[in-house]
Structures are given as structure tokens and as C-alpha cells.
Amino acid sequence: MKNADNHIYVIFGASGDLTKRKLVPALYSLFVQNLLPERFAIMGVSRSQFSDNEFRSSMKSAIEEFKEIDNTIKIEEFVQKIYYTSIKFDDALTYQSLNQRLIKLREKENIGENTIFYLSTPPSLYGIIPEHLADIGLNNQDKGWKRLIIEKPFGYDLESATTLKTLLLKHWSEDQIFRIDHYLGKETVQNLLVTRFSNGIFEPLWNRNYVHHVEITSAESIGVEKRGGYYDTSGALRDMIQNHLLQVAAITAMESPSSLEPMAIRNEILKVFQSLRPIRAEDVKTNTIRGQYLESTIKKEKIIGYREEEGVNPNSISETYAAIKFYIDNWRWGGVPFYIRTGKRLPTRVTEVVIHFKATPHFLFAKGFNNSNNQLVIRIQPDEGILLKFGMKIPGTGFEVQTVNMDFHYSELAHQRIPSAYERLIYDSMKGDSTLFARSEEVIEAWKFLSPVIESWKNDKDIPLYGYPAGTWGPDKADDLIEDKELTWRYPCKNLSDDGIYCEL
Ligand code: BG6
Numbered sequence: 001m002k003n004a005d006n007h008i009y010v011i012f013g014a015s016g017d018l019t020k021r022k023l024v025p026a027l028y029s030l031f032v033q034n035l036l037p038e039r040f041a042i043m044g045v046s047r048s049q050f051s052d053n054e055f056r057s058s059m060k061s062a063i064e065e066f067k068e069i070d071n072t073i074k075i076e077e078f079v080q081k082i083y084y085t086s087i088k089f090d091d092a093l094t095y096q097s098l099n100q101r102l103i104k105l106r107e108k109e110n111i112g113e114n115t116i117f118y119l120s121t122p123p124s125l126y127g128i129i130p131e132h133l134a135d136i137g138l139n140n141q142d143k144g145w146k147r148l149i150i151e152k153p154f155g156y157d158l159e160s161a162t163t164l165k166t167l168l169l170k171h172w173s174e175d176q177i178f179r180i181d182h183y184l185g186k187e188t189v190q191n192l193l194v195t196r197f198s199n200g201i202f203e204p205l206w207n208r209n210y211v212h213h214v215e216i217t218s219a220e221s222i223g224v225e226k227r228g229g230y231y232d233t234s235g236a237l238r239d240m241i242q243n244h245l246l247q248v249a250a251i252t253a254m255e256s257p258s259s260l261e262p263m264a265i266r267n268e269i270l271k272v273f274q275s276l277r278p279i280r281a282e283d284v285k286t287n288t289i290r291g292q293y294l295e296s297t298i299k300k301e302k303i304i305g306y307r308e309e310e311g312v313n314p315n316s317i318s319e320t321y322a323a324i325k326f327y328i329d330n331w332r333w334g335g336v337p338f339y340i341r342t343g344k345r346l347p348t349r350v351t352e353v354v355i356h357f358k359a360t361p362h363f364l365f366a367k368g369f370n371n372s373n374n375q376l377v378i379r380i381q382p383d384e385g386i387l388l389k390f391g392m393k394i395p396g397t398g399f400e401v402q403t404v405n406m407d408f409h410y411s412e413l414a415h416q417r418i419p420s421a422y423e424r425l426i427y428d429s430m431k432g433d434s435t436l437f438a439r440s441e442e443v444i445e446a447w448k449f450l451s452p453v454i455e456s457w458k459n460d461k462d463i464p465l466y467g468y469p470a471g472t473w474g475p476d477k478a479d480d481l482i483e484d485k486e487l488t489w490r491y492p493c494k495n496l497s498d499d500g501i502y503c504e505l
Contacts, residue, residue, distance in 0.1 A: 004430035005145070006039040007114035008102060012129055013121035014044030014055070014084065018151070020062035023120060024082075026422035031078045032069045035427060039111045044084040045098060046121075055084035068420055089125050095132045102138075113144025116429060120151055127167045134171030141176075149178045149429055152243050153234065154438070157454055158447040165440045174440060178429045183244035184436040185421030185428075188380040188410070192251050192353065193265075195378065195386065202376070203256075205357065206332075213337045213483070214252060215354040215490060216245055218380075219346035223293065223303070223470070224320070228311030236322040237290075237450060237457070240342040246273070246446045247438065248380070249338055252353050253328050262435040266442075273445035277327040284456035285463050289478045291321035293345040296469035303345065303470040317465055320344045321474040324453065325481050337483055345470035350492050351380040365391070365401045373403045375490070384410040384418065 009027065011019055030036050044055050056079040063075055085101050087094045106113065117133060119126055130148055133139055139146050148168070155161025168177055183189055196202055205211070218240055224231040231239065250272040257264040279287055295305040307314050321343030328338065357374035377387040387407045394400040410418060428436055456463055466475035479488045 003035060004037050004427075004432075005114050006037045006111045007116060007144075007430065008041050008043055008105060008111055009116050009118065009430075010043045010045060010098075010102070011118045011120060012045045012087075012089075012125070013119065015046040015048045015050070016120055018120045019044065020059075021066050022420070022422045023118065023426070024059050024062055025066040025068060026420055026426050028063045028067055028075070028078050029069045029419065029423050030427055031081075032071045032074050037430070039109055040081060041105055041109050041111060042082045043098075043102065043105065044082065045087050047086065047088065049086050050084050052083050056080070056082050068423070069417075089121070089128060089132075092132060092135065095136055095138075099136050099138065114146075115144065116147045116149060118149040123151075123153055123156075126150055126154075127164055130168055130172060131170075139171050139176070145176075145432065147176050147178060147429060147432070148172055149180060151180050153238060154179055154243075154443045155447060156233075156238070158444070158451045161444055161447045165444065169440075175434065177440070178425075178434060179438040179440070179443060180425060181243050181247050181438045182421040182425065183247055183380075184438070185423075185425040186380060187418045187424070188378070188384045189248060189251060190436070192248075192378060197256050206355070208332065208334055208336050210357055211336055212356045212358045213339065213487075214249070215356065216248055216252070216338070216340045216352075217354075217489070217492075218245055218342040218351040219348055219473075220342075220344050221346060221349050221471075223345050224306065224309050224312065226310065228309040230311075231320075232312045232316050232318050235290075235318040236320055236342050236344070237324075237453060241322055241324065241340055242446050242450055243438070243443075245340045245342060246449070247442075248351075248353060249340060250442075252355075253333055253338070255332070260435075262433060265435050266439050270439065270442055270445070271330075272328060273442050273449070275328050275330045275333075276445070276449045277329045278449065279324075279326060279452050281452050281456050281460075284453050284460070287325045287481070288453055288457075288463075289321075289323040289341075289466065289475055289481055290319035290457060290463070291343065291466040291468045291475040291478075292316070292318070293320050293343075293470045294467040296471055298471040305467075305470070306345075319457070319465060321346075321466075321468060321478075323474070323478045323481055325483075326449075339481060339489070341474065341478060341489065343468075343474045346473055347471055348492065349382060352490075352492070353378040353380065354490055356487075365399050377490070 011023060013019060027042065059082055060075060060079050083105060085098050087098055102115070115138070119129055121129065155164050196206060250269045253272045254268040255271070257268045293306045295308065296303050306312060306320050307316055323339065323341035325337050325339050355376040373389055373391060375389045377389070379385050379387065385408045387405055389403050389405055391401040392404045394402050425436060466477055468474050473491060482488060
């Protein structure tokens with residue numbers, strides 16, 4: 001496959017954590033695999049003052065610490081492609097100096113005008129930087145493409161997202177804007193498409209006639225770590241559900257696209273967002289649960305509560321756990337509940353989609369076997385794979401049935417390395433492939449859908465914020481969300497020996 005066109009990769013927010021941990025190591029992985037263009041350079045941009053060499057040496061340490069592919073010889077060669085310019089983000093003059101540096105760099109490295117601008121800055125700058133770039137013509141594509149990559153969060157609510165959308169579209173066209181949702185870069189999320197649309201056996205069952213409900217979980221065992229300041233203004237609903245988990249739900253629920261063209265796939269995803277049944281303000285209390293982790297002791301170690309975390313308001317009402325029930329009003333999914341839950345300081349790290357199939361119409365082997373036990377578990381991470389649960393006869397007399405697992409682990413494809421989400425997304429953005437990026441309408445629809453929840457959680461004092469001890473599965477109340485009283489969420493950790501998911505805490 002042909003590599004991307006020669007270009008310069010400009011990273012705003014270059015002294016930040018994301019650049020160190022994800023972006024530069026991902027670019028290095030692409031370099032090692034010869035997936036970068038022949039002529040290529042990286043320009044780091046941020047407020048801090050560094051010389052090119054100082055920045056190179058800090059990126060070298062970052063690669064050594066966070067690299068996913070080992071090739072020590074190549075590190076030195078790679079960092080020679082890195083440059084640095086300091087900027088004041090709201091000062092038009094410094095953008096002129098950046099432009100001058102880019103012109104010189106293009107001449108020196110013999111690279112044309114193609115340029116990617118990656119915004120890995122605080123979200124408050126997402127409107128400001130593209131406007132300054134446009135003011136000096138750096139959005140102009142006459143002599144080479146210009147692309148803008150924007151990290152999440154895209155807006156804080158419906159109003160701010162709409163304002164940002166309008167601001168960006170004033171100077172940049174939709175096909176120049178790549179909104180990162182790193183979940184879409186995950187191999188296993190893409191594999192959802194392949195599992196569904198390359199196998200004749202699943203698709204006929206993938207609808208309201210056979211599916212009882214769909215459950216999507218993204219649990220993390222870590223707390224807010226050093227991001228308390230950001231997280232306290234966000235909370236779990238905005239941080240994980242508005243973007244990552246609604247995207248996963250959309251890929252789980254979408255119709256088959258007519259082709260693999262970005263537009264064909266994105267249109268089907270958008271249709272799901274447009275079919276989300278609005279949650280009425282009066283239903284927020286019954287269809288959502290929020291929680292906040294409390295101090296606890298895990299393996300004799302004291303874990304502090306959320307309100308004690310650095311950067312968090314001691315009276316904070318931001319949720320670190322969120323669960324919602326919702327419906328997709330279309331022919332395929334009419335009446336099938338979808339459940340999403342996410343939280344920090346839960347017992348383990350796991351992201352999975354579970355398709356719960358309906359029970360058989362007649363319970364022939366009722367004894368000791370729950371007939372609704374057919375589940376297809378798509379494990380997004382860790383231990384990426386697919387697990388099918390079904391009933392088998394226990395050998396011996398009679399017809400006793402037990403649930404068994406048919407389990408595929410990606411690790412069995414030992415020769416295949418799973419690239420990081422950023423590696424995939426950065427590569428696609430270089431090639432101009434927008435399939436795995438969120439389109440503005442999707443983002444706006446997602447905010448629209450969650451607006452009543454955000455509003456009610458903020459204003460309705462009758463909606464409880466439950467405390468849950470760190471290391472547990474969130475508020476017990478969350479089980480009440482599941483419509484069928486016989487059923488609960490899946491608790492992967494309680495089934496350690498059953499499906500082999502490792503429980504970290
Ligand atoms: C980020 C959130 O977008 O996703 C974090 O801001 C969260 O709070 C992270 O920890 C989870 O990503 P992953 O890839 O580790 O599941």
C-alpha cells in the first residue's frame with residue numbers, strides 16, 4: 001500500500017502528557033514499520049520554551065518509556081525529524097513566526113505544503129488555534145492539503161459543541177476536520193464490524209426478534225490520577241459515554257454499510273445516533289444512575305475517595321460512575337433496551353459489549369439452567385477476544401444443562417501485533433481516511449441525546465448521587481436499571497474461573 005503524501009505534522013500542546021505517552025510513540029511505531037511518508041517532519045508547538053534539541057531529547061526519553069515497538073537504532077534517526085516552536089496561543093504574531101518556521105522547514109526537508117495540525121491542547125483552545133491558523137492562510141489547500149485533528153472533548157454540552165462546530169466550519173471544511181475518538185481506533189471496535197458483517201451466522205440473530213438486551217461496560221480500576229482538575233468539570237457521562245461508548249453502541253447497532261467508503265460507514269453510524277429515543281426529563285431518575293467513589297481499603301492499601309483527589313472540589317457532585325438505559329427506535333432494535341455503564345475505581349479494567357439473546361420459547365431443560373444464558377461477549381480490552389456462552393448437557397444420566405464458553409483470544413494470533421488506537425488513527429489521518437473519526441453531526445446528536453440527563457443531574461436535587469466504595473462495581477442500585485428482575489449486569493470479575501478475565505484489584 002502506498003504511504004501517505006509527504007507532509008509536516010504539527011502538534012499543538014507538544015509539551016503535554018498525550019504527546020509524550022501516545023502521539024510521539026505512535027508516530028515512532030509508524031516510522032519503524034516504514035509507514036511514514038518518505039519526507040516527513042514533526043513540529044512540536046506549545047507555550048514552554050525549548051530548543052529543537054531539548055525537545056528532541058525529551059521526546060527520545062518519552063519514546064524509550066512508552067514505545068510499543070522496540071528498535072533502539074531507529075530512535076536517533078526518528079528524533080532528527082522533530083522540531084519545536086514556542087507560541088503564545090492567543091497572540092497572532094507568534095503564529096506568523098510559526099508560519100515562517102514551517103516555510104523554512106519545508107524548504108530544508110523538501111516537503112510540499114501538506115500539513116496536519118493536531119490539537120492536543122486544553123479544549124478552550126479548540127476554537128482559537130484554528131482561527132489563528134486560518135487568519136494566516138494555513139487552512140488554504142491550493143498548494144497542498146491542510147488537516148485539523150481535534151482531541152475530545154468536542155464541547156462541554158450541546159450549546160458549546162454547536163458553537164465550536166460553527167466556529168470551525170467558518171474557516172475549515174468538514175473533510176479537513178478529524179475529530180478523534182480513540183475508541184474507534186481500537187482494533188477490537190473495528191472488529192465488531194467484521195464480526196457482524198463477515199459472518200452469515202450472527203447477523204440474522206442481531207435484532208429485536210432474538211436479542212433480549214445489549215450491555216456495554218467500560219470499567220476502569222484506576223481513579224482520576226493526576227487529571228482531577230479536568231475530570232471534575234467533566235464526570236463519567238461526558239468523559240466516556242458522550243463519545244466512546246455511544247460510538248461503540250452505534251457500531252453494535254448500525255445497519256450494514258453499502259461499502260467500506262468512509263461516507264457509507266459514517267452514514268450508517270449517524271442513522272443510529274438519529275434514532276436514539278430522547279430520554280425525557282421525567283425519566284432521567286429511572287433510566288440513569290450516577291455514583292462517586294468513596295475511600296476504601298483494597299488489599300490492605302488505603303484508597304482515597306474521589307473528593308480527596310488532587311484538583312477535585314471537596315464538595316464535588318461530579319459522577320465517577322454512570323449507567324444509562326436507552327432505546328434505539330428503528331425496525332431492527334424497537335423495544336430492545338441498551339445499557340451502558342462506566343466508572344473509575346471499579347474492581348477491574350474491562351471494556352466489553354454483551355449481546356444477551358432471548359431465552360428459548362419453551363423451557364425443555366429447566367432444571368438448574370437459565371435458558372436466557374446465551375450471551376455473545378465481545379471483549380474490547382484487555383484480553384481482546386470473543387466469547388460465546390451456551391448450554392451443554394452435563395455428561396451422565398438425565399438432561400442436566402450447564403453454561404459453557406467458546407472463547408477466542410486475540411493473543412492466540414501471537415504473530416499479529418495489535419497496533420495502538422493512536423497509531424491507527426494517526427495513520428488514517430495522514431492518508432485522509434476519515435472513516436474512524438467522529439463526524440460533527442454524530443457529536444451534536446450525542447450531546448442532544450444526553451442533554452436532558454446533564455440538565456437533570458445538575459438541577460434535580462431528587463436524583464441521588466450514590467457513593468460506592470472504591471474497588472466495587474458501583475452503586476448496587478444500578479442493578480435496578482435492568483428491566484428484567486431476574487437479570488443483573490454481567491460481573492466479569494465474579495466469574496474469574498468461568499471466563500478467565502483477570503481481576504486487577
Ligand atoms: C479517555 C478518558 O478518553 O479514555 C479517560 O478521558 C479514560 O478518563 C480513557 O481513562 C480510557 O481509555 P482506554 O483506552 O484506557 O479505555
